[in-house]
Amino acid sequence: xxxxxxxxxxxxxxLLAAAASLAGSAMAAPGERLDDRYCTTCHGADGRxxxxxxxxxxxxxxxxxxxxxxxxxxxxxxxxxxxxIEGLAMQPMAAGLTDESIEDILDWIGGWKVIxxxxxxxxxxxxxxxxxxxxxxxxxxxxxxxxALGAPALAGQNDWYMVTQLENFLAGARGAHPEDIxxxxxRTMTAVLGGEQDIRDVVAYIxxxxxxxxE
Amino acid sequence: MxxxxxxxxxxxxxxxxxxxxxxxxxxxxxxxxxxxxxxKASAALxxxxxxxxxxxxxxxxxxxxxxxxxxxxxxxxxxxxxLAKTGWDCTILxxxxxxxxxxxxxxxxxxxxxxxxxxxxxxxxAPHLYFNAGAARIPSTHRTLLxxxxxxxxxxxxxxxxxxxxWVQDDAMLGGRPVRNAEYTTHMRGFLAELMAKAMTETDMxxxxxxxxxxxxxxxIRSFGNLDEEHxxxxxxxxxxxxxxxxxxxxxxxxxxxxxxxxxxLGMGLLRASEGETGPILLQARGGMDRIVDGFLRQIGDRxxxxxxxxxxxxxxxxxxxACDHDGSRRQFRAxxxxxxxxxxxxxxxxxxxxxxxxxxxGYVRRGAAYKAAFQARERFWEQQDIYGGIxxxxxxxxxxxxxxxxxxxxxxxxxxxxxxxxxxxxxxxTQQQRVEAHLADGEKVHPGYRExxxxxxxxxxxxxxxxLGCSARWPRDSGGWSQxxxxxxxxxxxxxxxxxxxxxxxxxMHSAWMESALLSAHWALNDLDxxxxxxxx
Ligand SMILES: Cc1cc2nc3c(=O)[nH]c(=O)nc-3n(C[C@H](O)[C@H](O)[C@H](O)COP(=O)(O)OP(=O)(O)OC[C@H]3O[C@@H](n4cnc5c(N)ncnc54)[C@H](O)[C@@H]3O)c2cc1C
Numbered sequence: 064x065x066x067x068x069x070x071x072x073x074x075x076x077x078l079l080a081a082a083a084s085l086a087g088s089a090m091a092a093p094g095e096r097l098d099d100r101y102c103t104t105c106h107g108a109d110g111r112x113x114x115x116x117x118x119x120x121x122x123x124x125x126x127x128x129x130x131x132x133x134x135x136x137x138x139x140x141x142x143x144x145x146x147x148i149e150g151l152a153m154q155p156m157a158a159g160l161t162d163e164s165i166e167d168i169l170d171w172i173g174g175w176k177v178i179x180x181x182x183x184x185x186x187x188x189x190x191x192x193x194x195x196x197x198x199x200x201x202x203x204x205x206x207x208x209x210x211a212l213g214a215p216a217l218a219g220q221n222d223w224y225m226v227t228q229l230e231n232f233l234a235g236a237r238g239a240h241p242e243d244i245x246x247x248x249x250r251t252m253t254a255v256l257g258g259e260q261d262i263r264d265v266v267a268y269i270x271x272x273x274x275x276x277x278e
Numbered sequence: 279m280x281x282x283x284x285x286x287x288x289x290x291x292x293x294x295x296x297x298x299x300x301x302x303x304x305x306x307x308x309x310x311x312x313x314x315x316x317x318k319a320s321a322a323l324x325x326x327x328x329x330x331x332x333x334x335x336x337x338x339x340x341x342x343x344x345x346x347x348x349x350x351x352x353x354x355x356x357x358x359x360x361l362a363k364t365g366w367d368c369t370i371l372x373x374x375x376x377x378x379x380x381x382x383x384x385x386x387x388x389x390x391x392x393x394x395x396x397x398x399x400x401x402x403x404a405p406h407l408y409f410n411a412g413a414a415r416i417p418s419t420h421r422t423l424l425x426x427x428x429x430x431x432x433x434x435x436x437x438x439x440x441x442x443x444x445w446v447q448d449d450a451m452l453g454g455r456p457v458r459n460a461e462y463t464t465h466m467r468g469f470l471a472e473l474m475a476k477a478m479t480e481t482d483m484x485x486x487x488x489x490x491x492x493x494x495x496x497x498x499i500r501s502f503g504n505l506d507e508e509h510x511x512x513x514x515x516x517x518x519x520x521x522x523x524x525x526x527x528x529x530x531x532x533x534x535x536x537x538x539x540x541x542x543x544l545g546m547g548l549l550r551a552s553e554g555e556t557g558p559i560l561l562q563a564r565g566g567m568d569r570i571v572d573g574f575l576r577q578i579g580d581r582x583x584x585x586x587x588x589x590x591x592x593x594x595x596x597x598x599x600x601a602c603d604h605d606g607s608r609r610q611f612r613a614x615x616x617x618x619x620x621x622x623x624x625x626x627x628x629x630x631x632x633x634x635x636x637x638x639x640x641g642y643v644r645r646g647a648a649y650k651a652a653f654q655a656r657e658r659f660w661e662q663q664d665i666y667g668g669i670x671x672x673x674x675x676x677x678x679x680x681x682x683x684x685x686x687x688x689x690x691x692x693x694x695x696x697x698x699x700x701x702x703x704x705x706x707x708x709t710q711q712q713r714v715e716a717h718l719a720d721g722e723k724v725h726p727g728y729r730e731x732x733x734x735x736x737x738x739x740x741x742x743x744x745x746x747l748g749c750s751a752r753w754p755r756d757s758g759g760w761s762q763x764x765x766x767x768x769x770x771x772x773x774x775x776x777x778x779x780x781x782x783x784x785x786x787x788m789h790s791a792w793m794e795s796a797l798l799s800a801h802w803a804l805n806d807l808d809x810x811x812x813x814x815x816x
Binding site: 097101103104105106107108109111112113114115116118151155156158159176178 | 373389393394395396587588589590603622623624626627628629640641645707709742744745747
């Protein structure tokens with residue numbers, strides 16, 4: 064039975080405004096249908112996340128948060144630090160998006176089936192729970208996120224991705240850009256994390272919140 | 279050592295140091311010198327798959343059975359073609375706007391769907407102005423592929439890989455002045471031969487040669503390096519003439535000092551060109567490698583659904599259910615069997631019901647990051663330098679310049695301006711503008727005026743190509759080769775899941791990055807299924 068999702072289709076030939084300045088390079092082909100909905104190649108079907116390309120789950124994430132991240136990537140506020148290997152892979156994907164295109168994409172993402180991520184990392188959940196008390200202030204007791212505080216939901220997110228982010232915040236590869244206000248807030252919070260083991264423990268605890276979400 | 283099949287001239291790691299006994303001296307000289315073709319034959323044997331008969335199929339009639347083929351790569355096209363021939367009902371679901379995957383020829387108007395860097399090629403519209411951004415060479419030992427080219431009437435022509443008239447350039451050698459491949463290799467062989475001749479005459483052998491053996495061997499060494507009677511290398515016309523040679527006395531080019539030649543490591547690759555997988559004659563499809571794809575599509579065209587991106591795979595006892603996104607809606611397909619050539623690292627991002635070990639194996643395979651770029655040349659300036667086809671080697675990041683065989687003596691031509699198969703991320707992580715500037719600057723070192731001679735750049739970073747995100751599967755993680763655990767994962771993925779779902783493509787072979795491997799993987803799967811069907815009651 065065909066299941067039809069009523070996507071708003073938005074075809075754009077946004078191509079190559081930038082490339083046109085090169086030695087006569089590449090112009091848009093007439094009739095080639097192109098849009099910016101190429102996210103699922105990396106982020107997986109329905110944005111479920113794909114560890115093999117290190118692209119996290121997008122399905123189920125709040126629009127306000129996704130919008131901010133896409134704007135940050137586009138402006139080079141996120142994904143520009145040489146230590147942010149995966150962010151550097153994502154940054155060019157957002158560099159050419161227009162506001163209109165971002166809204167179209169958020170619309171599209173809103174229609175995706177949400178499948179909470181499967182855990183891949185284990186740690187000391189009790190120790191993680193203790194650490195998470197600080198985090199709960201902003202991310203919420205169930206890690207459901209808070210728009211008012213700018214903190215995204217963490218429950219349901221890929222654990223390997225959260226580990227990368229915490230490592231990057233700690234190392235200053237994320238949240239160090241002078242215009243990254245929210246990232247800077249989060250970065251200071253990593254002070255409570257002593258190192259790799261703490262990161263695993265707190266992420267293991269978040270996994271347990273994900274499990275509750277599934278129930 | 280794992281040989282990267284993309285490349286014949288990849289710089290080799292130096293042989294590990296070990297104590298040298300006198301009897302090993304000659305061996306060692308030969309081995310380190312790159313004259314070691316013979317010495318290393320046994321090692322090479324393990325790396326070069328046996329040249330076999332072309333694999334052919336005798337499949338039982340399909341009797342209306344159905345198959346879904348996920349991905350229109352070469353292996354998927356092959357399965358569709360073979361099954362269609364025997365009366366199967368088959369459908370290819372292909373995510374992009376074209377079939378062929380890594381067989382990708384770029385010409386006038388071609389969309390290069392590199393994520394974050396889409397381009398449309400604006401080469402002039404002419405048959406010889408094309409660029410094989412993926413597969414480009416067919417060794418004459420790849421019999422299964424050649425068989426299909428014959429069957430599908432794909433016209434072939436010779437591809438020139440090694441060309442001694444091309445250049446060798448290293449900033450560290452001779453102040454960056456390019457030298458002809460012939461100059462470099464002739465001189466280097468001369469010096470190597472001197473060393474070998476010396477070793478032969480001065481070393482006591484544990485197993486001495488007979489006089490006649492010694493004479494033969496010495497003769498070969500002299501001929502190898504063009505030594506004189508005293509076993510000394512005094513230059514050679516093989517390096518080219520400085521002047522004259524036809525109507526006037528030929529004048530030899532000056533010898534380049536050994537010390538200068540040793541300033542570059544390119545020689546390691548140069549001296550073993552035309553060996554291994556590029557030893558056989560190489561061929562290409564006339565007009566572009568995608569003529570092979572066209573050949574398959576002539577047989578199976580209407581069975582392909584384009585822009586049909588697989589989103590989920592549900593393997594059941596009685597068949598396979600697949601959902602794909604097509605024209606803004608999600609559609610469900612079902613079939614008795616399924617053949618899947620979607621890259622493993624993308625399959626892991628789909629919704630599926632695969633068991634954990636299968637998913638682990640899919641996720642284990644890593645992806646390569648080969649990178650290529652090309653220019654249209656306003657004039658075929660290389661032909662003015664005696665260059666018709668072949669490869670110039672550079673140590674700078676653009677690494678290679680390939681000169682086309684297509685369109686000899688026409689006004690324009692398309693040259694490959696960069697090919698990095700190992701460290702492709704170097705250019706991948708640049709903007710288009712930075713990439714092009716890098717290739718212009720690198721090319722300028724070999725061809726003064728390059729910047730003005732070339733135009734209309736295109737770049738292809740396979741790590742970012744839509745629906746591919748990699749140039750080929752990288753299985754072994756250790757330079758020593760495949761571990762047992764890796765082989766077990768490979769066999770797990772090769773076997774049909776639940777008897778219904780086959781992973782295929784060169785990724786399911788021990789010799790990735792060759793079209794032949796993709797074909798053999800498809801044939802393996804078809805034969806396996808055929809056997810199962812013959813052995814099971816209808
Ligand atoms: C730079 C480079 C140089 C090469 N040089 C040579 C050479 O000289 N000689 C040689 O023999 N070989 C060469 N190869 C290797 C050769 O191109 C491959 O071995 C061969 O083309 C692989 O075919 P495949 O069947 O594995 O499919 P692929 O080409 O991997 O195709 C996979 C297909 O799956 C599709 N797909 C992906 N995701 C989805 C989805 N969700 N739903 C539906 N479809 C999807 C893709 O669009 C693609 O069409 C080279 C490759 C590269 C990249």
